[in-house]
Amino acid sequence: MNNCSIANCENSSDKTRLRIAIQKSGRLTEDTEKLFRNSGIKFAESHDHLLAHAENLPIDILRVRDDDIPGLIMDHVVDWGVVGQNVLEETMMQRKLDGLNIGYTEVMPLNYGDCRLSVAVPSENDWHGLSDLEGKKIATTYPFLLRRVLKERGISFKPVLLTGSVEVAPRAGLADAICDLVCTGATLQSNGLKEVETIYRSKAVLICRDQELYPEKKAIADLLVQRFKGIMAASESKYIMMNAPRAKLEAIRSILPGAENPSIIELEGDHERVALHVVSREKVFWETLEQLKSLGATSILVVPIEKMLD
Numbered sequence: 311m312n313n314c315s316i317a318n319c320e321n322s323s324d325k326t327r328l329r330i331a332i333q334k335s336g337r338l339t340e341d342t343e344k345l346f347r348n349s350g351i352k353f354a355e356s357h358d359h360l361l362a363h364a365e366n367l368p369i370d371i372l373r374v375r376d377d378d379i380p381g382l383i384m385d386h387v388v389d390w391g392v393v394g395q396n397v398l399e400e401t402m403m404q405r406k407l408d409g410l411n412i413g414y415t416e417v418m419p420l421n422y423g424d425c426r427l428s429v430a431v432p433s434e435n436d437w438h439g440l441s442d443l444e445g446k447k448i449a450t451t452y453p454f455l456l457r458r459v460l461k462e463r464g465i466s467f468k469p470v471l472l473t474g475s476v477e478v479a480p481r482a483g484l485a486d487a488i489c490d491l492v493c494t495g496a497t498l499q500s501n502g503l504k505e506v507e508t509i510y511r512s513k514a515v516l517i518c519r520d521q522e523l524y525p526e527k528k529a530i531a532d533l534l535v536q537r538f539k540g541i542m543a544a545s546e547s548k549y550i551m552m553n554a555p556r557a558k559l560e561a562i563r564s565i566l567p568g569a570e571n572p573s574i575i576e577l578e579g580d581h582e583r584v585a586l587h588v589v590s591r592e593k594v595f596w597e598t599l600e601q602l603k604s605l606g607a608t609s610i611l612v613v614p615i616e617k618m619l620d
């Protein structure tokens with residue numbers, strides 16, 4: 311697919327609808343769609359269409375291969391993109407060499423899409439370290455990132471560039487090893503490969519093209535940033551409630567992780583004990599609840615928070 315066909319699939323003079331590129335199907339798709347839905351963006355479920363118009367907001371979602379997203383941003387075809395840092399960095403190295411624009415701005419890091427770029431070899435192979443790769447054929451979608459790391463170690467290799475199904479290359483006799491993204495490791499395992507060395511760690515980021523957005527688009531972009539931040543803050547936060555001895559309030563507050571000022575509520579007919587409600591901005595572990603209990607807290611409830619607006 312080339313950029314022109316994407317640019318032409320809607321009136322490219324459209325100055326009012328924020329156009330966002332997301333991965334069509336892959337490791338970022340589900341979490342990105344969930345984030346968008348939780349932010350109140352209503353768009354068609356179907357993945358068959360390249361372009362989905364949000365029904366309730368001036369937003370168009372473009373579903374493409376993740377590897378195409380940085381280029382779409384840098385060529386100013388879309389306004390926003392959700393992409394892995396690995397894909398972004400690889401594309402920048404490639405485009406720099408080709409003399410193309412590599413400008414973009416990071417809007418915000420996202421709290422999903424953690425993965426690593428790793429070298430993997432057939433499970434039955436011995437492995438002594440990266441120097442085993444000297445002179446070997448390595449199949450990858452990320453030749454620039456791989457070359458950068460191996461060059462530092464003085465290792466030369468023969469890159470076999472594949473943009474999909476990299477994991478089948480060793481079995482198909484195309485390469486001795488692969489260098490590919492690993493999230494759960496399921497893809498490697500089901501292809502008889504073992505992960506032997508991680509060369510890069512990546513997360514999902516939201517990026518914007520390096521031009522000022524038209525005012526209408528800027529307004530919707532600002533609204534979305536605030537909602538995304540609210541969802542991410544909420545997903546890491548919990549609402550904690552308990553009844554506790556008034557005398558132990560200080561001790562209790564000191565062990566609550568990332569907690570803001572709690573609300574203290576009188577308990578009818580009980581002067582020794584109070585109810586305490588607090589938002590904690592960190593994970594709450596069982597150990598913390600057990601410590602609270604040992605300080606005399608009872609009826610301890612930890613409740614998830616759906617949305618948060620500071």
Ligand code: PRP
Binds near residue numbers: 375493
């Ligand atoms: C990456 C990679 C593997 C998969 C690894 O694909 O190429 O196929 O994720 O995930 P796992 O360890 O959980 O099995 P990506 O989402 O980049 O899609 P693409 O290869 O089609 O671009």
Ligand code: ZN
Binds near residue numbers: 377
């Ligand atoms: Zn990809």
